[in-house]
Amino acid sequence: MTLLSSVIILYGSQTGNAEWIANNINHIAKLRGFKSECFVLDDFEKVCSYSILIGLGDSSYANFCNNAKRIERKLIEFGATNMMETGLADDDLGLELVVDPWVENLFIVLDDLVYYEKEKRVHSGKVILEEYINNGEKMVSEFNNLHVDESNYECIPLPIPKDILKDYPKLTNIAKLPNNLFQVSTTETTSGNSIDKTRVELCSIEAARCLTSANAIKKTINMKLKLETEWEYMPGDCVAIHCPNDSRLVDRIMRRLNLSPDENIKINWSEETETKAVPSHLISCNTIRGLLTNSLDLHSFPKKAFFRSMAEFCSDPEEKNILLFLCSKQDIPVNVLDILAHFESCKPSIQSLIETLTPLQPRLYSISSSPLDSKSSVEFAFNVIENELNVGDKVYTRGGLCTSWLDSMLGCLPYKSIEWTTLLDKDYKLCIKRKPSSFFNPPSDQQTPIIMIGPGTGVTPFIGFLRHKEIQQVDSLTWLFYGCRYENDDYLFRQDIDRFINNKTLIKYDVCFSREQEKSLGHKYVQHRMIHHGKELFQWIEERNATVYVCGDAKNMAKDVNDALIEIAMKFGGMDIKHAIEWLNNLVNQKRYLRDIWA
Structure with a gap:
């Protein structure tokens, strides 16, 4: 196949997000030696032979990414060949969750599809940071800003070199400062807090077994849940498990921000925002502890909007600049507490956390059982996640939020077991929901191979x-x-x-x-x-x-x-x-x- 001569980047944008992403891709393409140009869709009339598409949308709307899907259909009608799976990024969850890996895969595809000048290819900022992370001599050996207390929840020092900004005298592509969406007020109370039980149902852990040996790199658990009501499900459907944030993590964040755990919290849309219902993940928040435990994702790597917002709460100019840099360029696999522990001068409000942290999402697991066997129980399997990050000469381990939580309930299961270990006597309860698949079920025609x-x-x-x-x-x-x-x-x-x-x-x-x-x-x-x-x-x-x-x-x-x-x-x-x-x-x-x- 003859290599294409150039990359043409087209975008349509209302809020500026698509324009920013398009310009950033154009910038990276030139750094990688491609001949690249960027246009607004209205300014370009040719139909390309090969297309790669990403749509930005919000899944809270009925026609999620509908324009992107329509454009994809039209491109195919006009004879264009889609060279990569279309990305559909959801702002409700964080656009970067789809955009960042999509852009990474994009350049893998372009390397095989489009001619580039090798002598003009230079390292991007992301590669530079990765080199710092992988080179212990260039790491900060002392993390003076790291708070240490008696909690056994260990922060991961951010792998940020002291001279991180020396190659970036001018910060570009800085994310837009998030709008003030909510009005938040707090009052003293002793009311409880929980997940909104109208959206989920309770079940018991009936039994479990470990499918792997003690020598396996990953521990895999097969779990059976006893349902309180019968489910009409199909193979290919998922069980969604609502797990809380680690209580140690919640306690440390509240201490770091001097928050009172039992304060009553009331959330309304700001006057500048059109009248809307409060987002579903915030409906059942009665207290600060309830908000941080069940509603906001404290475990995952935050959205870039979080870094942008936190920069505004820094009294130290250098810390502010580093946060602005991080929100414009980099990804570092740490959580909210790690960031707050590193940037000591950052004192965000509870409102800023609500506006910039993603909802604590249920974790989805494929069902391994059949309703023809039982509609009152479901089975699924999961790996117990343990992520490692090397910082200097130390390795930090952080478990997956839900898998570590589930594993902690099970105790010492026999390795590589055929038999189930019964757990009903433990009376462990989970908040779950059935997640039907819209496409990944067996064929309706049972004879289909x-x-x-x-x-x-x-x-x-x-x-x-x-x-x-x-x-x-x-x-x-x-x-x-x-x-x-x-x-x-x-x-x-x-x-x-x-x-x-x-x-x-x-x-x-x-x-x-x-x-x-x-x-x-x-x-x-x-x-x-x-x-x-x-x-x-x-x-x-x-x-x-x-x-x-x-x-x-x-x-x-x-x-x-x-x-x-x-x-x-x-x-x-x-x-x-x-x-x-x-x-x-x-x-x-x-x-x-x-x-x-x-x-």
């Missing part, structure tokens, strides 16, 4: 698919691609899979062990196994009209599987890359290539 691709915990929904089919006793074609690191350490649901094979529920099965490739014909990952069986896989899709399901990691696996399918279409379908991509896009439009992926 299905190809399931899910390494790691990505296999979880497919266990539900196969259990459902096992109970239905439907004679149809099923093919599962699964992968893990080690056969004896993290082979999830092995007994279930063996049973599906033995009773012919699962017709074809391929497994890869990435650290024991000799056990899987030298194939490291599922995409390698797919290519190995490319001819038959293509026949299943083309001749037998199979539906392809992919579940798992979006950053690596999903892209690699996508590329493998394109390679298979080129090799066994006689297509060039353009027509192979069109073929895959057609499968998407026909709802025969379905992906449930996460970051």
